[in-house]
Amino acid sequence: xxxxxxxxxxxxxxxxxxxxxxxxxxxxxxxxxxxxxxxxxxxxxxxxxxxxxxxxxxxxxxxxxxxxxxxxxxxxxxxxxxxxxxxxxxxxxxxxxxxxxxxxxxxxxxxxxxxxxxxxxxxxxxxxxxxxxxxxxxxxxxxxxxxxxxxxxxxxxxxxxxxxxxxxxxxxxxxxxxxxxxxxxxxxxxxxxxxxxxxxxxxxxxxxxxxxxxxxxxxxxxxxxxxxxxxxxxxxxxxxxxxxxxxxxxxxxxxxxxxxxxxxxxxxxxxxxxxxxxxxxxxxxxxxxxxxx
Numbered sequence: 001x002x003x004x005x006x007x008x009x010x011x012x013x014x015x016x017x018x019x020x021x022x023x024x025x026x027x028x029x030x031x032x033x034x035x036x037x038x039x040x041x042x043x044x045x046x047x048x049x050x051x052x053x054x055x056x057x058x059x060x061x062x063x064x065x066x067x068x069x070x071x072x073x074x075x076x077x078x079x080x081x082x083x084x085x086x087x088x089x090x091x092x093x094x095x096x097x098x099x100x101x102x103x104x105x106x107x108x109x110x111x112x113x114x115x116x117x118x119x120x121x122x123x124x125x126x127x128x129x130x131x132x133x134x135x136x137x138x139x140x141x142x143x144x145x146x147x148x149x150x151x152x153x154x155x156x157x158x159x160x161x162x163x164x165x166x167x168x169x170x171x172x173x174x175x176x177x178x179x180x181x182x183x184x185x186x187x188x189x190x191x192x193x194x195x196x197x198x199x200x201x202x203x204x205x206x207x208x209x210x211x212x213x214x215x216x217x218x219x220x221x222x223x224x225x226x227x228x229x230x231x232x233x234x235x236x237x238x239x240x241x242x243x244x245x246x247x248x249x250x251x252x253x254x255x256x257x258x259x260x261x262x263x264x265x266x267x268x269x270x271x272x273x274x275x276x277x278x279x280x281x282x283x284x285x286x287x288x289x290x291x292x293x
Contacts, residue, residue, distance in 0.1 A: 003041070003044060004037075004040075005073070005077065006027075006037075007037040007038075007040065007041050008041075008070040008073060008074070009027070009070075009074065010023055010024075010027050010029075010034055010037055010038070011037075011038065011041055011049070011066065011067070011070055012067065012070050012071065012074065013026050013027060014034075014038065014050070014057065015059055015063070015067045017056075018055075018056040018057060018058070019056040019057065020034050020035055020038070020056075020057065021034075038050065041066070045062060045066060047060070047062035048060050048062060048063075049062055049063035049066055050063055071140055071141070072139075072140060072141045073141075074141075075140055075141025075142055076141050079096065079141065079144070079281075082094055082096075093121075093122050093123075093281060093282075093283040094122070094123045094124070094125055094283075095122065095123070095124045095125070095144055095145075095281070095283050095284045095287055096124075096125045096127075096142070096143040096144050097124055097125065097126050097127070097143055097144060097145055097146065097147075097287075098126070098127040098128075098129045098133070098134045098137050098138070098142075098143045098145075098146040098147075099126065099127075099128065099129070099134065099146065099147035099148075100128070100129065100130065100131050100134060100147065100148055100149060100201065100270075101128060101200075101225065101226055102149070102165055102202065102226075102243045102245075102246070102270065103147040103148075103162070103163070103270050104126070104128055105226055105243065105245055105246050106163075106165070106243055106244070106245030106246070107162070107163045107245070107270070108126075108147065111290060111291055112124060112126075114290060115286070115287055115290040115291075118290075119283070119286060122283050124287075127143065129146075130199050130200060130201060131148035131149045131151075131152040131201035132152055132199070132201070134146035134147070134148040134152075134273065135148060135152055135153070135154050135157065135273060138154075138157055138273045138274065138275060139156060139157065139275070141275065144274070144280060144281070144284040145272055145273065145274045145280070145284060145287070145288060146272070146273045146274075147162055147270055147271070147272055147273075147291075148201070148270070148271055148273060149165075149201040149202065149205070149268060149269075149270060149271075150268060150269040150270065150271045151201055151204070151205050151268065152201050154271070154273050157273045157274065157275060158273070158274050158275070158276055158277060159271050159272070159273050160271065160272045160273075160274070160277075160288070160292060161269060161271060161272070161292070162269075162270045162271055162272045162291055162292070163269075163270045164267060164268070164269055164270070165243050165244075165267070165268050165269070165270050166243065166244040166266060166267055167202070167241050167242065167243060167244070167261055167265075167266040167267070167268065168241070168242065168243070168244050168247055168258050168259060168260060168261060168266070169183050169239055169240070169241060169258070169259040169260075169261060170229070170230060170233050170239065170240045170241075170242050170246075170247045170256055170257075170258060171233065171239040171240075171256065171257055171259060172233060172234070172236045172239075172255065172256060172257075173254055173255055173256060173257050174236075175236075175239060175257075177191070177239065177259065178257045178259070180259055181259075181260070182259060182260045182261065182262040183259050183260070183261055183262065184261070184262050184263055185206075185209055185210060185213060185215060185261075185263060186213060186215060188210070188215065188217055188239070189215050189216075190218065191218065191238065191239055192218060192220040192237065192238035192239070193217050193218060193219050193220060193238045193239055193240065194219075194220055194221055194222075194223070194229050194232040194233055194237055194238040194239070194240040195217070195219045195221075195222050195223075195229075195240070196222065196223065196224070196226075196229060197222050197223065197224050198222070202241070202243075205265065205268065206241050209263070209265050219238075220232075220237050220238040221237055221238070226242055226243070226246040227246075229242060229246075230242065230246065230247065230250060230256065233256055234255045234256055241261070244258075272288065272291055272292070274288065
């Protein structure tokens with residue numbers, strides 16, 4: 001059964017605005033015509049999609065299901081048009097991608113450089129997001145593929161391995177723990193700690209391990225980026241847990257040291273999420289092969 005894209009766009013506006021009249025105005029059609037289109041969608045779906053109230057409409061359970069698929073279709077149509085626009089402009093296509101800070105800091109620059117050298121004319125639109133946001137973006141079709149922490153729930157998506165990420169302690173060079181050969185999370189008890197903001201998958205990972213051990217981590221300051229954490233450590237505001245690649249390259253001036261973490265959880269996997277490998281454009285499929293190579 002074929003669904004009309006105009007009616008689906010109208011339905012998405014109706015879900016957002018909660019009013020047939022407002023949705024009709026946005027799409028510049030009469031409210032009666034908008035109402036007929038929604039009724040036709042309900043006939044096609046075989047279920048009621050909205051419930052009418054004095055102050056507007058709300059979606060039924062079937063309506064929420066319809067909305068989710070309508071948003072996915074809208075993302076796919078937008079992606080199709082963007083790729084066609086690229087071809088019309090003489091380019092070979094655009095790949096939309098999202099990745100967490102750990103992947104962008106450590107691994108993706110070299111991998112993307114290799115891919116773009118081998119595939120001139122293709123462009124990559126990269127968004128830096130938290131892992132939870134990445135999964136949502138892939139699910140909605142806002143991006144073609146995403147690189148995220150394996151500790152994030154990615155149900156409903158195809159998940160493929162990318163790289164292994166090693167966590168280390170970053171400490172001021174004159175810190176009492178700086179001469180240790182390795183550290184465990186219990187060594188953080190009573191120490192001042194610089195942390196990533198709580199929505200970070202890395203920080204959630206560390207906090208869960210601390211809670212399992214019954215340890216309260218005394219956070220001095222929370223910042224958003226690895227660079228911000230490292231600078232706070234350089235200012236002697238505390239010690240921190242960061243990926244190896246976010247510390248190793250900055251040891252040259254002697255202000256900080258890097259200490260291995262002797263814990264199984266200090267190694268975590270970075271994964272690639274896609275809706276379906278077979279549904280990727282040829283360009284995105286080629287990038288996926290490069291990332292897995």
